[in-house]
Every structure is written in C-alpha cells, then in structure tokens.
Amino acid sequence: MNAFSSDASFEIIYRPKYLNLSLPEEGVLLVDYFTEKFGADKAKKYMEETPKYMANLGIEFKLPRYKVPPTKAYCLVDYATSVGKQVQTVKQLYKAYYVDDKRIDSVETLREIALKCGLDPEEAARHISDPSVTALVKETDTEERKAGHTFVPHYDICIKGKRSNLLSFVGPQTADTFKGAFQQLLE
Numbered sequence: 001m002n003a004f005s006s007d008a009s010f011e012i013i014y015r016p017k018y019l020n021l022s023l024p025e026e027g028v029l030l031v032d033y034f035t036e037k038f039g040a041d042k043a044k045k046y047m048e049e050t051p052k053y054m055a056n057l058g059i060e061f062k063l064p065r066y067k068v069p070p071t072k073a074y075c076l077v078d079y080a081t082s083v084g085k086q087v088q089t090v091k092q093l094y095k096a097y098y099v100d101d102k103r104i105d106s107v108e109t110l111r112e113i114a115l116k117c118g119l120d121p122e123e124a125a126r127h128i129s130d131p132s133v134t135a136l137v138k139e140t141d142t143e144e145r146k147a148g149h150t151f152v153p154h155y156d157i158c159i160k161g162k163r164s165n166l167l168s169f170v171g172p173q174t175a176d177t178f179k180g181a182f183q184q185l186l187e
Helices: 030-038 040-056 071-082 086-099 107-116 121-129 131-146 175-186
Strands: 010-015 154-159 167-170
Touching: 030 040, 071 086, 071 107, 071 121, 071 131, 086 107, 107 121, 121 131, 154 175, 167 175
Parallel strands: none
Antiparallel strands: 010 154, 154 167
C-alpha cells in the first residue's frame, strides 16, 4: 500500500470466516481436527506440507497444538477496524497463531496483541467480551457463507470510500498479488 500512497488510500476489509461451526470452545488438537475432517492419510500430509506452504508465503510456521474458535480474535479485528488498525492487528494475530503457537481464543493473548498494535487493551477486552459484537461477527460469517465464501482468510480491497468497486481474495496471498490489486483499482 505504501508504494501507492500518493495515488490513493486503500482499505482492506477482513471478513470473519468459521471453517468449522461445531468446533468446541476448548478447541481441538490440530492433528485430530485434520484427521476428523480429511482422514488419517490426508491429515498426515497436511501436517507435513503446511509448514512448507507457509514458508513459501514468508511465514515461519510452527504447527499449532490447537484449532480454536476464532470468535474472540474476529471481535478484536472488529475493534481494530473501528480505530484504523486492522492490518497490523491481523498480522499480529497470524504471528501469534502460526508462529508463536498462541491460543487466539485467550482474552489475555488478545490484550497483548492489542497493546502491540497500539490499541487500548482494556477497551479491546471489553469489545471482545461484548455479546452484541460477537453476534455481529457471527452474522457476518453467515452472510459470507451465503455468498459462497468458504476459505480463509477472505478480504475485500477497495479505494477508501469507494466500496462499490471491491476486489475480493480468499486464502493467503503474496505481496505481489496485493500490489497487482492496488494497481488494478487505480486504473
């Protein structure tokens, strides 16, 4: 975005997405999650291949021990969006989950992330715990499912203030993909 900063101001809109609506609140071991979802052979392959795939995206991937419900993390992103800090917050969430193997369903972990991103950790904790925010996040996920969006992450990119002209992406993307999207929006 910085390369185009003199041309326009862009907005990246992160969309909440639940990959597994029946995930228990306490989470589940990742290997068990993959085994149940894909079978033992594919689970083994995913556990071996995922770190390689993430390395190609520039992410040092440590296998998380648990797959956890993302609701609280999405509520933090909602708060960060309201104060213009969603990009750095999402980056810190990815780092916490994929690199540091932290549970992103922990309010304490999310408070730490908020602080790193220059957010008020107390306000972030209140936002995360607000039932109306939780309901909004879940409603947005339902809308995403109805629209056929089934991958994470999912985000839309637009020139700030022009949400009628959105480019949508699903799955992890490279910096070059984003640069191309920014250029396309400027044309």
